[in-house]
Amino acid sequence: MSKVRQAFARGKAFIPFVTCGDPSLAVTEALVCAMAEAGADLIELGIPFSDPTAEGPVIQAANERALAGGVTTDKIFDMVRRLRARTDVPMVFMTYANVVFSYGAERFIRTAAEAGMDGLILPDLPYEEKGEFDPLCRQYGLDLISLVAPTSHERVRAIARAAEGFVYCVSSLGVTGVRSHITTDVGAMVRLVREERDIPCAVGFGISTPAQAAEMAAKSDGAIVGSAIVKLCAQYGADCVPPVTAYVREMVQAVHAL
Template sequence: MNKLEKVFANGKAFIPFITAGHPSLEITEQLVYEMAASGADLIELGIPFSDPIAEGPVIQESTQCALQAGTTTDKIFDMVKRIREKCDVPLAFMTYVNPIFTYGPERFMKKCQELQVDAVIIPDLPYEEHEELRPFCSKYGIALISLIAPTSKDRIRMIAKEAEGFIYCVSSMGVTGVRQNIGNEVEDMIKLVKEVKDIPCAIGFGISTPEQAKRMAQISDGVIVGSAIVKIISQYGVDCVPHVVEYVRTMKNAIATIETR
């Protein structure tokens, strides 16, 4: 069983997202340790990029903050190296095609392997263009996570067939951000996936409350929360760690009682 399989092996997975370098890499490092200790099963680290098209205003702002603070891909790798000396929580990078190609795809994936980064999530890489990166991911054992959205429809089966690690199910249309209501299309999407392949499905985009997390965890294998956490970090800045810890515990507890299917 690899590390990604273990993420979903002990009940419903809670997957928090934070932007690396927001408000600083020192705080990001502390957040990883504390979120892992508070029950996070996999942590998504956003590599900041100047044009994050899938993100809403909250994460866009955090990205600008990280870039202004001088955050670079190499500095993030250095931080992960420090993290790996103390913590083995599964990690995924969420970023865009541009930073990976700028860094060099092979060099990037080799570095991920060295630092035990388990997966990459690339929202602006269409399924049809996966082959541009898949050979490098395969060579270094990095899972290239597939995303599906309500617009994927007929392509869902095709995407599911090739998927690895887990599938990131985008709950609703538009960019990331907190939402009051999350549509039912995501349940139908997951059913389609499971007909093709027995692979974990985690739902992201818009989940912010324990009630939403519980509802989404009932129809999936895990929930991904980004904007709500980034908002807390923006609100409290360098003092954000205890507030994020409390939030992660609350969300993890909300889904911990749900039985796996």
């Protein structure tokens, strides 16, 4: 069983996201360790990109701050190597196909695996183009994690059949960001996936409160939170580790109580 799958082995999973380098790589490193200690089951590390099409204004601004601060993919790989000496929490990269292409797909995937990453999420990679990365991910032992959105049933089924690690269920059409209400029938999406494959499903996009996290995790295998955490990083800057840790602990308790 891959480390990504293991994150769901103990029950419902809470999965936080941070943008690497916002406010600095040293703070990102401290955040990952603190979130793991607070009970996060799997952590998504965002590699900043100049045109993050799936992101709302909060994560877009974090990308801009990180890039302005001089973050590079190589510096992020170095941070992951340091993290692996401190924590064994499962970690996946969330970035854009262009970042992988410009680095060199094989070089990126090989280096990510050697540094200690467990998976890769590319939100702008259509299912039909997955073949460009999938064989390399399999070769180097990274789970290429698929996203399913509230689209046609047949498309969800096809994506589920080929999925690795877990299936990222997008709760809302549009970009990432905090939402007061999530109206998508997440349960129906999860059922479609499970009819095809025995694979964990986690829900992301729009979750910000413990009640929302618990509601989404009750219908799936876990909850993913990004914008609400990135907002705290923007608000507190270099002092964000304590408030983010407290927030993650509260979310973990809501999800693990199920």
